[in-house]
Amino acid sequence: MKRPATGLSTRAIHGTRTPPNVGDPVASPVYQSATFLNPIGSAKNLLYTRYGNNPNQIALGEKLAALEGAEDAVFLASGMGATSLSLMSVLSAGDHLISSNWIYGGTRKLLVEEFQRLGIAVSFADPTRPDGWKRHIKRTTRAVFVETPTNPQIRLIDLDPIAELCNSKGLHLLVDSSIASPINFRPLEHGADMVIHSVTKYLNGHADVIAGAVAASRKVISRVRELLKMWGQAIDPHAAWLIERALKTLAVRVPRHNSNAQEFAEWACEHPKISNVVYPGLDSHPDHGLAARILDGYGGLVGVTVKGGTRAANKLLRKLRLATHAPSFGGTETLVSVPRFTSHAGQTKKQLRDAGIPEGYLRISIGIEEVQDIIFDFARALDSV
Numbered sequence: 001m002k003r004p005a006t007g008l009s010t011r012a013i014h015g016t017r018t019p020p021n022v023g024d025p026v027a028s029p030v031y032q033s034a035t036f037l038n039p040i041g042s043a044k045n046l047l048y049t050r051y052g053n054n055p056n057q058i059a060l061g062e063k064l065a066a067l068e069g070a071e072d073a074v075f076l077a078s079g080m081g082a083t084s085l086s087l088m089s090v091l092s093a094g095d096h097l098i099s100s101n102w103i104y105g106g107t108r109k110l111l112v113e114e115f116q117r118l119g120i121a122v123s124f125a126d127p128t129r130p131d132g133w134k135r136h137i138k139r140t141t142r143a144v145f146v147e148t149p150t151n152p153q154i155r156l157i158d159l160d161p162i163a164e165l166c167n168s169k170g171l172h173l174l175v176d177s178s179i180a181s182p183i184n185f186r187p188l189e190h191g192a193d194m195v196i197h198s199v200t201k202y203l204n205g206h207a208d209v210i211a212g213a214v215a216a217s218r219k220v221i222s223r224v225r226e227l228l229k230m231w232g233q234a235i236d237p238h239a240a241w242l243i244e245r246a247l248k249t250l251a252v253r254v255p256r257h258n259s260n261a262q263e264f265a266e267w268a269c270e271h272p273k274i275s276n277v278v279y280p281g282l283d284s285h286p287d288h289g290l291a292a293r294i295l296d297g298y299g300g301l302v303g304v305t306v307k308g309g310t311r312a313a314n315k316l317l318r319k320l321r322l323a324t325h326a327p328s329f330g331g332t333e334t335l336v337s338v339p340r341f342t343s344h345a346g347q348t349k350k351q352l353r354d355a356g357i358p359e360g361y362l363r364i365s366i367g368i369e370e371v372q373d374i375i376f377d378f379a380r381a382l383d384s385v
């Protein structure tokens with residue numbers, strides 16, 4: 001009998017592991033070792049944890065590659081590390097990058113301050129314009145960087161036409177897919193060359209590890225590995241082990257985030273003290289049609305604008321008991337953040353307006369608690385506003 005392709009849940013649990021031998025541990029051990037016994041007279045198979053080839057690091061890469069449908073993947077010390085090194089693997093001084101205008105504030109800072117300092121020019125494209133990407137292409141353009149779904153307005157970008165353009169012009173297409181996770185969306189299936197994750201978010205999902213990852217072709221990942229060694233971006237073995245464990249439940253956690261967020265968003269739409277709700281699973285979302293076509297789930301992030309601006313939003317935050325006022329997203333527990341003071345801190349009023357972040361806007365990372373408890377927490381807190 002021909003073996004069917006394994007499902008995402010099976011891949012998240014087993015990766016590419018072959019059946020163990022009698023006496024082997026069922027759960028992988030932690031190889032908390034900086035270095036390994038070296039072959040004599042050869043530079044081959046040199047294992048050293050900073051090189052990213054410790055068994056925990058390797059097992060993790062194989063699992064993510066299987067989930068994203070990539071040839072290879074590598075884990076790094078943070079999401080920012082993954083973004084920096086994946087871009088640096090295809091760009092050099094004198095090159096030009098086109099980035100979406102809708103990106104995480106930390107990434108924008110990296111591109112505007114560090115990349116420009118290193119001689120890499122960056123243009124920001126407006127994803128709402130049909131010619132938004134093409135009009136920025138120059139002789140020196142090498143790559144396009146996109147985040148989808150976006151942070152914090154949870155917009156969706158259609159990758160297929162961008163991939164077609166990149167293909168015709170020989171440009172690399174890099175996609176930060178941290179918000180979707182491979183359970184909801186797999187950018188390589190839509191023509192992307194590299195997928196970037198802040199593993200800190202859904203992939204690890206327990207708010208206890210900072211990490212990043214890149215999935216791509218073998219050739220590209222081998223270049224990222226070279227950079228990883230030189231820029232010192234390897235993930236610690238214990239963090240790798242925690243992530244490998246967390247990945248086993250990814251395909252169970254993400255659908256629960258999706259359904260909780262949908263129910264919460266529908267409830268929030270009816271609340272008289274909330275003026276606007278942003279969630280791709282709502283008919284009112286500007287990208288609902290696209291989301292329905294390309295996503296397997298609408299995700300766990302919900303944006304709400306509280307009537308009364310910053311003062312009202314702060315009052316609400318002080319009254320929450322279950323949800324925690326903290327940056328980041330994708331963990332089992334519900335978190336609320338105010339993007340103008342976290343991911344987009346320090347941006348000008350115009351930049352905040354362009355990013356669609358009004359006063360009183362809260363980004364809520366809906367956890368996997370009982371949704372009725374999350375709703376009750378917000379309903380009670382809103383009573384005091």
Ligand SMILES: Cc1ncc(COP(=O)(O)O)c(C=O)c1O
Pocket residue numbers: 078079080081104106147151176178179197198199200201210211212328343
């Ligand atoms: C979309 C996105 N990409 C990348 C990052 C950076 O990830 P990390 O904090 O793991 O470096 C973040 C952090 O919030 C993010 O929201």
